[in-house]
Amino acid sequence: MNQENSASYPKYKQIIDFMKEKIARGEWPIGSKIPSQRKLASMFDVNRSTVITALEELTADGLIEGKMGKGTIVINNTWTLLATTPPDWNVHVKSGMHRPSQAMVQDINESESNSNLIQLSKGELSPDIFPKDKMKYAMEKVAKNMEVLGYEEPKGYFPLRKELSAYMKTIKIESSPDSILIVSGALQALQLISIGLLQKNSSVLLEKPSYLYSLHVFQSAGMKLKGLSMDEEGIKVTAIKRADPQEGQAILYTNPCFHNPTGTLMSQKRRYDLLKECEEHQLPIIEDDLYRELWLNKQPPSPLKALDKNGHVLYVSSLSKTLSPGLRIGWIVGPEPVIERLADIKMQTDYGSSSLSQRVAAEWFENGLYQLHMETVRTELRTRRKVMLNALETYAEDIATWTNPEGGFFIWVHIQPSISMKSLYSRALKRGILLNSGSIYAQETGSYLRLSYAYASLPDIDRSIKILAELIRELQV
Structure with missing residues (x-):
């Protein structure tokens, strides 16, 4: 059995080996920013102290370095650094015509693939609503012809x-x-x-x-x-x-x-x-x-x-x-x-x-x-909308106002106390809830959230609104 596959092989060593391979293969070229401590901890299912131990060893080896305002950067590649100077892909990445997404949007996009989170951010129908049998029928008919x-x-x-x-x-x-x-x-x-x-x-x-x-x-x-x-x-x-x-x-x-x-x-x-x-x-x-x-x-x-x-x-x-x-x-x-x-x-x-x-x-x-499918979708969304509106009335009536949408996926919530939305986002994420702040849609004044009732399960909708209300009250103090 390889060391990497052994249960006794230390997790911090697994992180070091993973990062060294990424650097050696050129997947993380010199000048590139490595994933955050939080992301590495999630990838390897460890706490941040384990990640920090690995990063300290890689820093001591001269492979990475923490730079103020830039995160942790790859600064050396002893395996592939030949006589010629490798291209600085970081320059090319920044020179592309298409602008990168906002940092928070990138973070949300990555987190939306995490099935362990309650997804109040997703503008997508729940897998429970997906018409699997009808889709199979349509695909089989297409395949037949x-x-x-x-x-x-x-x-x-x-x-x-x-x-x-x-x-x-x-x-x-x-x-x-x-x-x-x-x-x-x-x-x-x-x-x-x-x-x-x-x-x-x-x-x-x-x-x-x-x-x-x-x-x-x-x-x-x-x-x-x-x-x-x-x-x-x-x-x-x-x-x-x-x-x-x-x-x-x-x-x-x-x-x-x-x-x-x-x-x-x-x-x-x-x-x-x-x-x-x-x-x-x-x-x-x-x-x-x-x-x-x-x-x-x-x-x-x-x-x-x-x-x-x-x-x-x-x-x-x-x-x-x-x-x-x-x-x-x-x-x-x-x-x-x-x-x-x-x-x-x-x-x-x-x-x-x-x-x-x-x-x-x-x-x-x-x-x-x-059209038959849409009738089912509307029935499901009516139930989900009702559950979220009831949860907001139960847990947040004194701290927020919100819209009662006639359709779609979203409830637009205005948080009345003045709080840090970044803090709310990060605290909610730690509690397993993914949010979309109004700031990513250019809502520049006030504290707003776009809450989706389309994706999360009914129990998760109720539970997450209760947790959010608790977090808002904590931040209000």
């Missing part, structure tokens, strides 16, 4: 676009298959729009707060985000005039149905007024409608795209929130010249979304499985 899986035409698998065209009519959007582009999720739709339709230094007007602030899709393409104030009906139309850029292109991004993160549902009147204002300003609109089918009280107003008679709106949606993020199937609806432009860029990027996923998605729509 399987042909060669080659590249699809630029706009995507035609039968899927045909089914989506029919589905769009149920929400009052008239769109032929030629005006639909299949993409690998809504995020790719935004990326294609950012590089295909907008110039550098363009302005993207959007709600503030907004999920888009937690990404760097538009900023990485050299664009500026300009936040617009909201009320209980959505974006304030008067804010568009004040934010109208004097120079360069501009586009408006909006998430009118069960807005992420606030859960706001834009009223029918506000939709009419918003479209009219944007038409007057010749301001094109990206309508992000991912949460539309997740209505829990009554069906939401018609999409902006349904009111659009002049090709003013690009409509974006996907199956990631309603069916499965793993399928990576989304779509853009817009004027044909725009769709053709974006399809050309997509072909240059990935030569089309998964042929298999597109066929499976088409099967869901063709046989009516999708």
